[in-house]
Amino acid sequence: MATGSIRRSRFGALPWIGPAVVLILVMVVWPAIEMIRTSLHEIDQTGIAKGWNGISNFRTLIQNPDLPQTLIRTLIWVTVIVVFTVLISLPVAQILHGKFPGRKVVRYAIIVPWAASVVMTATIWRWMLDGFYGIFNRILQDLGILKEPIDWLGNPNLAFIFLMVVAIFVSVPFTTYVILAGLTTVPDDILEAGAIDGANGWKRYKEIIFPLLRPALLVSAVINLINVFNSFPIIWAMTGGGPGYSTDTTTTLAYKISFRDQDIGQSAAMATINFIIILIFISFFLKVSKWRETSE
Amino acid sequence: MTMAGASKKRFTGKKVSLAISGWVIGAVFILPYLYMLITALKPKAEITKIPIDYLPSQWTWKNFTEVWHVIPLAGYLKSSFFIAFAATVLVLVFAVPAAYYVARNKFRGRTAFLMLVLITQMFSPTALVVGIFREMIKFHLVDTYFSLILIYGAFNMAFSIWILSSFFASIPVDIEEAAWIDGATRFGTLRRVILPLALPGLVTAFIFTFIAAWNEYVIALTLISTPAREPLTVGLTSLIGQYQIQWNFLFAGSLIAIIPVVILFASIEKYLVGGLTAGSVK
Numbered sequence: 001m002a003t004g005s006i007r008r009s010r011f012g013a014l015p016w017i018g019p020a021v022v023l024i025l026v027m028v029v030w031p032a033i034e035m036i037r038t039s040l041h042e043i044d045q046t047g048i049a050k051g052w053n054g055i056s057n058f059r060t061l062i063q064n065p066d067l068p069q070t071l072i073r074t075l076i077w078v079t080v081i082v083v084f085t086v087l088i089s090l091p092v093a094q095i096l097h098g099k100f101p102g103r104k105v106v107r108y109a110i111i112v113p114w115a116a117s118v119v120m121t122a123t124i125w126r127w128m129l130d131g132f133y134g135i136f137n138r139i140l141q142d143l144g145i146l147k148e149p150i151d152w153l154g155n156p157n158l159a160f161i162f163l164m165v166v167a168i169f170v171s172v173p174f175t176t177y178v179i180l181a182g183l184t185t186v187p188d189d190i191l192e193a194g195a196i197d198g199a200n201g202w203k204r205y206k207e208i209i210f211p212l213l214r215p216a217l218l219v220s221a222v223i224n225l226i227n228v229f230n231s232f233p234i235i236w237a238m239t240g241g242g243p244g245y246s247t248d249t250t251t252t253l254a255y256k257i258s259f260r261d262q263d264i265g266q267s268a269a270m271a272t273i274n275f276i277i278i279l280i281f282i283s284f285f286l287k288v289s290k291w292r293e294t295s296e
Numbered sequence: 297m298t299m300a301g302a303s304k305k306r307f308t309g310k311k312v313s314l315a316i317s318g319w320v321i322g323a324v325f326i327l328p329y330l331y332m333l334i335t336a337l338k339p340k341a342e343i344t345k346i347p348i349d350y351l352p353s354q355w356t357w358k359n360f361t362e363v364w365h366v367i368p369l370a371g372y373l374k375s376s377f378f379i380a381f382a383a384t385v386l387v388l389v390f391a392v393p394a395a396y397y398v399a400r401n402k403f404r405g406r407t408a409f410l411m412l413v414l415i416t417q418m419f420s421p422t423a424l425v426v427g428i429f430r431e432m433i434k435f436h437l438v439d440t441y442f443s444l445i446l447i448y449g450a451f452n453m454a455f456s457i458w459i460l461s462s463f464f465a466s467i468p469v470d471i472e473e474a475a476w477i478d479g480a481t482r483f484g485t486l487r488r489v490i491l492p493l494a495l496p497g498l499v500t501a502f503i504f505t506f507i508a509a510w511n512e513y514v515i516a517l518t519l520i521s522t523p524a525r526e527p528l529t530v531g532l533t534s535l536i537g538q539y540q541i542q543w544n545f546l547f548a549g550s551l552i553a554i555i556p557v558v559i560l561f562a563s564i565e566k567y568l569v570g571g572l573t574a575g576s577v578k
Contacts, residue, residue, distance in 0.1 A: 016397035017409055020390040020453055028416045028424070035427030047430065054449045088544030092321055100315035106322035108562045111552070112329055115561040117511040120550040122330045123536070127543055129533075133348045135331060136378045143346070173325065181572035216572075222457075230420035237533065245439050251422060259518070268426045278418055 001260040032275070039268035047264055061273070064266070066245040073160070073228070074249040078281065080164050085171040086221055088175065091214075092172065093179035114173035122237035125166045129153055129238075156246035159239050163247055166234050171227070175220040182216025183209075196262045223283060229278050250274050328417070336360065336547040343543050359548035367546050369552065371524050372531035376553070379444050379527055380509035386506045387451035387456050388498070395460035396486055417454040421447055421515045429518055439521045448509040456501035459571065462574070463497030466522060497566050500571025511558055528553045 042053040061067060096107055125182035128135050131151030140146040142193055155160045186209055232251055235241055241256060248256065250270060258267030336344065336359050338352040363369055398406065423426060428447060429438075437443040467490060475485045491498065513529045520526050523534070533551065535546040 006321070013397055013403045013405065013409075015393070015395040020394040020457065021392060021409065021412065023386075023450045024412060024416050024453055027446050028419055029412075031418065031424045031427030032432050033427070034430050035424055038426060039429060047433070076422070083486075095314060095318050098314045100311060100318050102315070102322075103318060106318045107565060108558075109322035109326040111561050111565065112558055113325055115507060115557045116329065117529050117550075118553060119513050119533055120330065120332075120513070123533070123546060123550070124328045124335075126334065127547075128328065128331060132346055133344055135348055135350070138347050138350070167327075169328075171440070175536065177568060178572050181569045184569055184573055226418055226420060230422045232422045233529075236513075237536070255422075255425065255514070264426060264430075271423055271426055274423050274500060275419075278423070282418060286422040 006063045028295045035268050036272050038264060039272045041265060042266075044267040051146060053265075057269040058273075059264075060266050063146070063281050064257075066248065070245065070248050070253050074251075074277070077164065077167075077231075077249050078229050081167045081171060082221060082224050084164075085175050085224055085228075086217060088168065089172050089175035089179055089220070090217075093176045093183060096176065097183045098178055110173050110176060112173075112178075113170050116131055117233075118170055118231075119233040119237050122166060122171055122234045125162070125169075126153065126238045129162055130181065153239050154243060156243055159243075160247045163235055163238055166238065167228060167231060170234070171224050177225075178220040179213060179217050182213045186212045222282060222285065225281060226278065229274075229281065250277070329551075332547045333551060335543060336551055338544065340544050351502050359544045360552070363545045363548045363552070366542070367531060367535065367549065368524055369531070369549055372526060372528045373553070375441065375525055375531075376510055376527040376529075379441055379448065382441070382445045383448035383452070383509040384502055384505045386445060387452050388502060390449070390487075391453055391456035391460055391501060392491070392498075396464050396490065398457070399461040399464035413454045413457050416451070417458070419451065421451050421512065425514055425518055426435075428515060432519060438519055439525065441525070443519050444509075444512075444516060444527075447515055448505070448512060452505040452508050455504055459501050459504075460494065460497050460517075463494045463545045463571075469494050496567040496570035496573075498571075501569040503561060503564055503568070507557065507561070 002276060038049070039057050040052060040054065041049045042056070044050055081183055087269070092110075096103065096110070129152040131137070131149060134149075136150070136152065137146060137149040141149065150158070152162055231249070231251075232255065235247060235249065235252045236255075239247045241252045245256075247252065251274060253276060254267050254270035257263050257270055261267075318372060334351060337355050337357070339358070340352050341350060342352055352565050394409075397403075398409065432438045434441050435443075437446075471489055471493070472485050475489045475514070476482075480488065510527075511529060513533075514525075516527050516530045523531070526534070526568075532546060532549045535542045535549070
């Protein structure tokens with residue numbers, strides 16, 4: 001970072017970074033601490049704390065019969081969505097970086113899922129997948145692939161797969177744009193040379209372009225990791241975590257425990273564990289990808 | 297001659313497949329919204345027809361005109377615009393000076409500040425919803441726009457500081473020094489020299505915060521209890537009942553909500569790539 005001979009004000013950094021720090025402390029750090037505190041308290045149904053009760057909320061949570069499945073599902077959810085999002089966005093960005101008639105329109109089209117609210121995107125998918133009135137069943141039946149309509153979101157496994165499809169669908173546009181931005185930093189002649197034509201081209205892509213894209217890939221993967229883990233509206237609007245608890249992730253489960261079952265202490269425990277999971281996820285990811293070396 | 301001809305032919309062949317794959321990608325991402333439009337243009341009776349028809353037999357704009365009376369859509373739009381705009385202004389006013397100072401100075405606590413930004417980037421309001429709810433009860437801010445503005449502002453601060461500081465850092469210090477010699481104040485330099493150069497970064501930070509606030513769902517769902525104050529995301533989903541869903545109105549309303557944001561987004565598309573570049577290189 002550039003550091004010139006810059007005149008310093010009397011108050012140093014405070015007037016510059018102070019407001020941002022205060023807002024972050026009060027609105028992000030405070031609720032985080034409040035949440036951890038809540039997880040260690042006995043909370044009655046109206047939300048009033050009745051004193052410390054140690055780790056008993058965590059004990060209740062661990063005995064929750066839906067927890068083990070939900071943890072595994074969350075792991076699958078995050079891994080599959082982030083991996084597929086990046087794998088799909090790489091060629092998509094490469095194509096949109098090329099010049100072809102109508103490129104501008106295609107780029108606008110790809111912005112739509114990014115700009116549209118995820119809740120609304122989730123509801124149109126739910127409608128398309130509807131067991132009675134869904135267009136998916138109609139198309140598949142017209143093509144002769146299906147004989148009987150399927151209730152796609154009524155079957156736990158199918159529902160979960162489609163939830164992941166929708167999550168990938170809404171994550172690809174942002175990721176594509178980050179990679180597109182990364183591609184603009186690759187000199188054109190290298191890109192031309194690396195254009196995929198045969199094994200040689202692929203090798204060049206892997207050895208020349210891919211390393212240049214690494215910072216962009218890291219940035220988009222980390223942001224996706226955080227977003228996908230915390231993703232709520234897709235599951236909530238499409239299945240509500242159902243049938244039963246069969247498509248819940250830890251994020252929707254925490255919400256259900258608190259606002260449906262009114263067990264605020266247990267929910268705070270779940271949310272605290274969520275935060276620990278995301279910390280582990282990200283530090284593991286940064287370690288694997290050697291983030292520090294590239295960012296410093 | 298032949299070689300030139302062959303390579304030219306190959307070139308066009310590649311171009312055709314590039315164009316086709318580009319159009320297919322565009323179609324995949326736009327089709328669900330096109331189907332949303334088609335559904336919103338169907339009369340109510342045709343929505344629950346088995347088997348469902350691809351196109352309306354009777355095209356009607358009725359859903360688009362009636363939805364304003366079925367739900368307080370104008371109110372939802374107003375809420376969403378106000379909240380998203382206020383949160384975005386809050387973020388820019390706070391993030392620009394912080395990002396600028398961090399990009400230009402080494403100071404005590406700089407590492408601590410960067411750590412704070414990095415860690416809060418990992419939080420999402422969804423993960424902290426229980427803590428936020430309890431804090432807002434304490435501050436008597438439940439069911440206010442103010443609570444949402446503060447939260448959306450705070451949670452988007454990290455990303456904006458990060459994008460903007462990489463942008464500021466990429467602007468040569470010499471440009472500023474020239475301005476100081478001309479007697480400009482530090483703030484004046486920031487406003488007149490740096491900000492115009494950092495426009496793509498500003499646009500990116502603006503659009504990210506605006507979109508995040510416009511689309512946020514969980515916190516609004518939890519904190520806002522007066523139906524008339526609800527933002528679009530929560531208000532529209534109130535059409536999803538336990539036993540009945542008014543799809544025709546839901547999609548007409550959704551499209552009315554989506555279109556302005558898509559236009560806003562498309563109009564800054566050319567800055568977007570530039571704005572993200574700084575963040576993805578640093």
